[in-house]
Amino acid sequence: MELFDLLNLPKDPQLDIFAETACLVTDCPSSLIAIMESDVQMIQSCIGISLDSVERENTLCQYSIANGDVLVIPDTLADDRSSGNSIILESGIRFYAGVPLIDDEGFALGTLCVIDFKPKNLSDNQIDTLKKIGEAITNLYISKKKNKQAEYFQQTFDISNNLICVLDNKFILKEANSTFEKIFGIAPKKAVNQSFLTIIKKQDDDWQLKLESFLKTDEELVFTTSTKTDDAGAIIIEWYLKQNHDHSEIFCFGINITQHIEEKRQLESSERRFRSFFENAIGLMSMHDMEGNILEVNQKGRETLHYSAEEVNGLNLKDLVPEQNSSLLEKYLERINQNKEDFGTMILKSKEGEELIWMYHNLVEIDKDGKPYVVSTALNVTERMSLERDLLYAKKMLEQTSSVAQVGGWEVNLKNKSVIWSKTAKEIHKIDQEFQPDFENAIGFYKEEDKQKVEFLFNRAVSEGIPYDAEFQLVRNDGVTIWVRVKGIPEFENGVCTRVYGIIQDIDAFKNIYLELEKKEAMMQSFATYVPVAVAMFDKELNYVSVSTSWKEEFNMNNMELMGENIYTISPNVPEERKAIYKNALEGKVYKNDDFAIEVPHKEGIQHYNLEVGPWYLSDGVIGGIIVSVQNITDIVKTNEELKNAKKMADIASKAKSEFLANMSHEIRTPLNGVIGFSDLLLKTPLNEIQTQYLNYINESGENLLNIINDILDFSKIESGKMELLIERSNVYDLVSQVINVILYQSQKKKH
Numbered sequence: 063m064e065l066f067d068l069l070n071l072p073k074d075p076q077l078d079i080f081a082e083t084a085c086l087v088t089d090c091p092s093s094l095i096a097i098m099e100s101d102v103q104m105i106q107s108c109i110g111i112s113l114d115s116v117e118r119e120n121t122l123c124q125y126s127i128a129n130g131d132v133l134v135i136p137d138t139l140a141d142d143r144s145s146g147n148s149i150i151l152e153s154g155i156r157f158y159a160g161v162p163l164i165d166d167e168g169f170a171l172g173t174l175c176v177i178d179f180k181p182k183n184l185s186d187n188q189i190d191t192l193k194k195i196g197e198a199i200t201n202l203y204i205s206k207k208k209n210k211q212a213e214y215f216q217q218t219f220d221i222s223n224n225l226i227c228v229l230d231n232k233f234i235l236k237e238a239n240s241t242f243e244k245i246f247g248i249a250p251k252k253a254v255n256q257s258f259l260t261i262i263k264k265q266d267d268d269w270q271l272k273l274e275s276f277l278k279t280d281e282e283l284v285f286t287t288s289t290k291t292d293d294a295g296a297i298i299i300e301w302y303l304k305q306n307h308d309h310s311e312i313f314c315f316g317i318n319i320t321q322h323i324e325e326k327r328q329l330e331s332s333e334r335r336f337r338s339f340f341e342n343a344i345g346l347m348s349m350h351d352m353e354g355n356i357l358e359v360n361q362k363g364r365e366t367l368h369y370s371a372e373e374v375n376g377l378n379l380k381d382l383v384p385e386q387n388s389s390l391l392e393k394y395l396e397r398i399n400q401n402k403e404d405f406g407t408m409i410l411k412s413k414e415g416e417e418l419i420w421m422y423h424n425l426v427e428i429d430k431d432g433k434p435y436v437v438s439t440a441l442n443v444t445e446r447m448s449l450e451r452d453l454l455y456a457k458k459m460l461e462q463t464s465s466v467a468q469v470g471g472w473e474v475n476l477k478n479k480s481v482i483w484s485k486t487a488k489e490i491h492k493i494d495q496e497f498q499p500d501f502e503n504a505i506g507f508y509k510e511e512d513k514q515k516v517e518f519l520f521n522r523a524v525s526e527g528i529p530y531d532a533e534f535q536l537v538r539n540d541g542v543t544i545w546v547r548v549k550g551i552p553e554f555e556n557g558v559c560t561r562v563y564g565i566i567q568d569i570d571a572f573k574n575i576y577l578e579l580e581k582k583e584a585m586m587q588s589f590a591t592y593v594p595v596a597v598a599m600f601d602k603e604l605n606y607v608s609v610s611t612s613w614k615e616e617f618n619m620n621n622m623e624l625m626g627e628n629i630y631t632i633s634p635n636v637p638e639e640r641k642a643i644y645k646n647a648l649e650g651k652v653y654k655n656d657d658f659a660i661e662v663p664h665k666e667g668i669q670h671y672n673l674e675v676g677p678w679y680l681s682d683g684v685i686g687g688i689i690v691s692v693q694n695i696t697d698i699v700k701t702n703e704e705l706k707n708a709k710k711m712a713d714i715a716s717k718a719k720s721e722f723l724a725n726m727s728h729e730i731r732t733p734l735n736g737v738i739g740f741s742d743l744l745l746k747t748p749l750n751e752i753q754t755q756y757l758n759y760i761n762e763s764g765e766n767l768l769n770i771i772n773d774i775l776d777f778s779k780i781e782s783g784k785m786e787l788l789i790e791r792s793n794v795y796d797l798v799s800q801v802i803n804v805i806l807y808q809s810q811k812k813k814h
Contacts, residue, residue, distance in 0.1 A: 077202075084174060084176050087192060091177075093174070094113065120147060122147070125143055127162050127172075132161050132162075134184055137156060157177060157181055159175060161175070162196070163199055201406070223241060223318070225315070226316075227314045233257060248261065284302055286301065301314065348440075349437055354379035367410065379391055404422075419444045425437050471486070471563070472563065472564060490546065492539040492542075523562055544568060549564040595691055597612070604644060606625055617664075629644075644688060650677050657699065658692075674690075675689075741760045
């Protein structure tokens with residue numbers, strides 16, 4: 063109801079005749095016609111009572127709408143729904159009857175009701191007549207709604223940025239919108255009667271076969287074309303072709319997807335496609351007598367209803383009208399008999415039971431025998447009404463999508479110097495819906511550095527007719543700065559720009575994410591470039607994504623452009639075992655080798671590397687490619703080899719030294735044993751005190767020398783790891799005396 067301006071309506075004097083008729087039919091003093099909104103019932107016409115509105119919860123009409131059928135309360139004081147209603151009690155209302163106003167889609171618009179101040183009841187005829195009055199009122203509202211729908215469709219056709227045209231079955235243009243001129247440089251009037259295939263440059267033999275196949279089916283044809291522009295670019299159009307049911311015309315809808323293709327890698331929001339439809343009515347001509355017996359039906363009508371000429375004879379309208387609409391048929395026959403003319407809509411069913419909606423205009427004629435009969439002309443509007451519902455649904459979807467996507471519309475009318483913002487545009491600016499923008503305060507919302515750019519693009523669009531699509535920073539009414547995307551399209555009449563219209567979209571969240579990603583990518587690239595390790599990053603196809611300076615220097619690639627190139631293109635002679643390492647890394651397996659030996663073309667000899675190959679991830683568990691890091695350890699390997707050789711030589715020298723010491727120890731020990739042995743023998747002979755003392759000195763010194771020789775042998779044992787320590791009790795006094803005796807003679811000699 064809100065979509066078709068059926069809310070907050072003032073009283074309509076044209077409806078008074080229906081309200082008065084309802085009073086007369088039911089013999090009630092008062093009646094009213096009302097639209098039921100969400101919280102209030104708005105009175106459109108009232109007889110015998112003065113009301114403008116009633117709170118919904120206090121109305122009896124709400125029960126009629128809820129039931130979807132006539133509601134009759136013979137005595138309001140005896141009915142639970144009305145006995146406690148304060149308005150009913152205060153007004154003294156004792157009788158109520160209400161008819162819901164149901165449109166062709168099953169929505170309840172309001173009610174027609176009659177009231178009396180005394181209990182009563184209605185006959186079946188009175189109730190039926192009340193229903194007929196309600197249907198007449200409903201038809202008035204439906205007519206208003208359809209007029210509004212037609213207006214929306216024409217506006218969509220006129221202002222759409224997409225290509226919309228109608229072709230005949232030979233692909234000749236019958237009608238085209240203004241976007242044809244923007245895309246192909248052909249004015250809509252000049253495009254008419256030209257070949258659509260010539261304009262889109264699709265005339266090869268394969269394409270002709272495809273079109274012939276399309277013309278034989280009811281399937282939709284979808285394809286894309288690329289048209290070169292004057293600036294050596296190309297415009298890509300995605301076309302949707304659909305035939306009408308009798309294949310006499312083709313509805314063609316084209317979307318310029320050039321920008322969509324260019325921006326899909328930059329995470330730009332995809333452009334929305336508008337749904338549209340066309341109308342093509344099938345004529346039905348028929349004759350029937352005043353009782354509804356079919357006299358004759360034309361060929362188109364028979365084909366539509368799937369009856370042969372023989373089967374039509376003997377049919378009555380009752381056979382074609384659905385059973386649930388039999389009462390409507392009776393009313394139609396009454397009207398046509400009484401008024402000799404009737405028009406409206408009627409549902410007829412085909413032979414198979416398919417229900418079709420017809421818009422008819424019937425007149426009564428007199429045959430040669432003076433008998434009246436009815437001549438009927440009707441249009442099949444089933445598809446049209448279905449398309450109207452689709453259009454309504456598409457419009458609702460468009461409004462909901464615009465609100466969710468934060469896309470607002472705007473227009474600058476240069477004729478009357480006015481600026482118009484949509485509801486969403488005002489929400490983006492954080493201003494009241496009552497705010498009336500003008501050009502100056504609209505520009506004032508942008509940051510200082512963007513104001514000149516906005517003015518330049520707008521003035522260029524006005525003077526040169528160049529549309530624009532740019533991103534700016536906008537300061538909202540609450541002081542918050544956000545990023546917005548603004549698109550403007552100029553419209554010219556007789557070479558003069560009369561208005562500029564377009565969209566404004568809140569892209570702040572996306573833009574901030576994009577800038578943050580751009581910053582992080584720059585940091586990552588800087589880190590990867592200058593890290594002091596040879597590192598290369600590849601995508602899943604093994605194309606270079608990032609590479610450090612050390613990598614280029616290590617493999618002599620400073621003069622090569624690596625970004626985007628495949629590793630096997632840059633290095634075609636990669637062996638199979640290394641390819642397997644890369645393949646395993648793409649599957650999540652990490653490869654490490656502390657001494658990976660390979661030949662590098664510009665380096666001498668085999669090069670040794672500390673190699674690590676592993677995956678990098680776009681997100682949890684999603685592999686984006688591989689990272690290869692290497693460290694040249696050739697010099698370290700050479701140094702380690704030299705150390706191994708030096709140790710080997712040292713071991714040989716140590717072994718020779720040990721053998722020499724062992725041999726020398728044995729050679730010295732032999733004569734020393736003689737000295738010790740004979741000194742022991744002399745000590746056993748008769749000696750004076752001095753001689754004994756001296757021999758003891760000789761014996762102790764020999765023993766000490768023998769111990770020193772044994773210690774030398776112990777050093778060899780220590781080097782071979784065979785040394786054993788003995789823990790024994792010792793007399794410190796004896797040890798000190800032995801040391802003194804060894805040096806006593808020399809010390810006394812020096813004293814004298």
